[in-house]
């Protein structure tokens with residue numbers, strides 16, 4: 001069935017920013033949105049040999065311990081030659097991703113030899129205090145100030161530079177580099193023009209991916225996220241400096257077909273703004289990329305991806321929409337008949353019958369920073385329907 005993106009529109013809700021509302025009645029099992037591939041994604045580095053970089057299939061599910069097909073030096077593995085070709089030729093234009101991934105491995109190698117040689121950067125940095133940042137200290141002004149300093153600081157006075165990155169730092173860097181490559185490649189006028197018009201057929205992959213401008217429209221969660229997890233600011237700034245270095249190294253090894261894209265990447269990282277804009281929309285808008293464990297079996301998260309238009313679906317503890325991953329695509333299908341004017345909602349957390357309103361509220365507040373204003377929570381927990389964290 002053809003996806004019907006024109007079947008819903010984005011309107012303001014009374015309880016939690018914007019939401020997706022159907023314009024006409026739709027039967028159960030209607031595919032309302034199919035995002036062909038994420039704007040940016042990461043397969044956790046620890047899974048890179050086991051998860052196909054193109055179609056996200058998990059070797060374990062095919063009875064194998066890892067995939068064997070790879071692009072030399074790029075740190076990516078594939079389940080088939082076809083997937084490899086699509087990764088190189090389709091989305092990655094002459095190997096931009098390969099150049100960036102290769103540069104990342106070089107920078108990581110350098111950091112490793114630096115730290116194993118026992119070298120330390122002892123210069124006191126103007127950002128050192130961020131390592132012990134407390135929630136109460138986090139304000140918009142503090143965030144602006146920290147990022148401004150991050151943009152000005154020189155590598156030799158920066159404690160985050162040349163230090164080991166944690167696993168999550170590195171995964172965040174991979175996600176960011178993917179987003180920067182997408183933006184760099186997608187500056188062709190055709191792609192930008194198509195992606196602005198939501199009502200077009202989603203058979204055009206660029207429409208369902210969205211553009212940089214579409215990404216910027218997403219809810220900015222920087223302040224609540226940093227308040228909830230103050231350590232994230234130091235991590236993000238560390239990642240910014242790492243990504244910047246990767247782009248510089250990639251540029252040095254650049255070859256003509258991708259030179260223009262690398263020039264754009266350099267512009268995006270010259271100051272922290274672009275990275276900050278992506279990170280502000282990462283937490284709270286992205287979807288986990290899970291393996292395809294059958295219902296009832298425990299599944300594993302393999303990475304995460306930003307499917308821009310899917311991020312407009314709010315949470316409801318009695319959802320009328322199901323999300324499911326089909327390869328790189330994320331699909332959203334109605335689970336009940338909906339009438340014109342209804343809001344389409346998915347569930348962000350477990351909403352099974354044995355959960356209580358308190359369980360769900362606690363999890364949503366902890367991980368998503370809002371109190372659920374849905375009808376079921378109101379009925380089961382006496383929650384005020386108008387209560388929600390500001391967007």
Ligand SMILES: C[S@@+](CC[C@H](N)C(=O)[O-])C[C@H]1O[C@@H](n2cnc3c(N)ncnc32)[C@H](O)[C@@H]1O
Pocket residue numbers: 015016017018019218219284285311312313314315316368369370371372373374387388389390391
């Ligand atoms: C992925 S975004 C959904 C789109 C968002 N409403 C917007 O305007 O961009 C998640 C955010 O929507 C709001 N939200 C989603 N479901 C909600 C609910 N059941 N109750 C209150 N707020 C909700 C919260 O602000 C949450 O952080």
